[in-house]
Amino acid sequence: MIPARRTMILILAALAVCAAALVALAWRQAHADAVVRRAAITLADWPAGAPPITLALASDVHVGGGAMSPARLTRLVDQIATERPDLVIFAGDFIDGHEASTARAAAPLLTRALRRLRPPLGTVAVLGNHDQDSDPSRVAAALRDAGAVVLENAAMRAGPLAIGGVADAYSRHDRLGDTLRQLRRQPGARLLVTHAPDIAPALPRDTPLLLAGHTHCGQIVLPLLGALWIPSRYGDRYRCGVIKEGTHTIVVGAGLGTSLLPLRLGAPPDIWLLTLRGASRPATNAGR
Template sequence: MFRHWKGLLAAGLAALVGGTACWARFGETSRLVLRREEVALPAAARPFTIALFSDTHLGRYGDARSLRRVAALIGDQQPDLVVFAGDFFDAYRRDQELLDLDELAAILAEIEAPFGKYAVWGNHDRGGGAHRVYGELMERGGFTLLQNQAVALPDLGLVLGGLDDALLGRPDFSLSLEGEGLRVLVAHEPGPAAEQVPGAHLILSGHTHGGQLGLPLVRDLLLPPGSGSYAKGSYPLGEERSLQVTSGVGVTKVPARLFDPPEVVLLQIVPGQKSPS
């Protein structure tokens, strides 16, 4: 009898492990969710929305169809501003024959935002041969690529800055975000930006993939260099400052996600009360 139950238990565990692995490989990776966050910032002059997406990692494990789903989801939200936080490609030199740049640029161009579309470099855009095509592709798609640059968006009451990639690029952590109102910084890796750019009221990042496998303890071990102590979601950075990290859309290295579905983040920025002096 004991051997019978032992055999059933072993079979059940094998089925559970197999089913979980199958879901992580094919089920979770095929999802796309919208995560909504309200961010109250005293420096904000007016309410507005930002659609944040990152880490599409197009190539072996992501294609034009997945990008088209992202574009459609963003379009449904009608955001005021769209931000891409880097890693458009996974390994461009390896996967370039799988990708039609004209098609990808056309899909990016379909994304609309009345106050602009902006992007920064990710480490996979700097490496793997993608540096030769990434900048031109984003420009063709209507995105302004911010490389240690800042632009004023007076109609939204903010200054928006973007850093070069921290791992393979040359980020300028002294980038000036001077100007009236809200100061927003886009940086692919959250760790260095959160630690070295105290002047930003809001930092937008990707890179982490949420660990891809959102299991306790395991997730933190899988976070890539540059993540710092940030995995996914909203993090206060002290008084009147905030960090938003998206776990992104695609996968890299391991084509699987678990408890961490691909996402687009819709940030509702609202004016917040200032802390008493």
């Protein structure tokens, strides 16, 4: 009995050490700099003669959460600025929590940090479910004070792009039809941005690109088991990364902050740098 009991104690101790190591790793990953991911996307409706542009996509900042101190927020914004994108897009959830008091506390921090961004084509943002549930007017005002354009079921032009911002579907503020009508009045290659990617199956053929966040790429993703929870009715379908579905491309970022617990495992914070361009045209022989 004594050897068996000793063996059990050793096993439990080893499991406790492994669990502590995993938590430490997850804490470190949640507080790390963002992984910079890159992709090139060709858009068939790219304006003739327009050069490619680089777009930075970030989401889920979650100011007020345990993984997003003011110092880390500044560091991440500077990381985006260092890449010198032509355009910056934030796909929602700027604050953490669902209380108006959180939005009040987060607003000046957001404004101060995001003012550091000065991309040539501007900064565009949509709100997420945390923003909508707390004080969306205050969050939007903080973003505008930082120089960002907030698109909520609205559209605008930015260089060669026509950008439509669809309000968050997770909190049921989305009006995709209204946004598309406005988008189609804008010249340029069409792009939609929203917080939760679940609107993807409803995209029409003339809107080939959707940028989103919300899922945190699962936030805690375990070997063999996968993501513990994905806040999407489609499960793993729009969990993370560049997803191709027919003529559509959906890009879902992991976000920068965390929700519920200040931990990440197997789903590090990220920033997407997307090179957008038109299709190359075959060379013609003018001598014939």
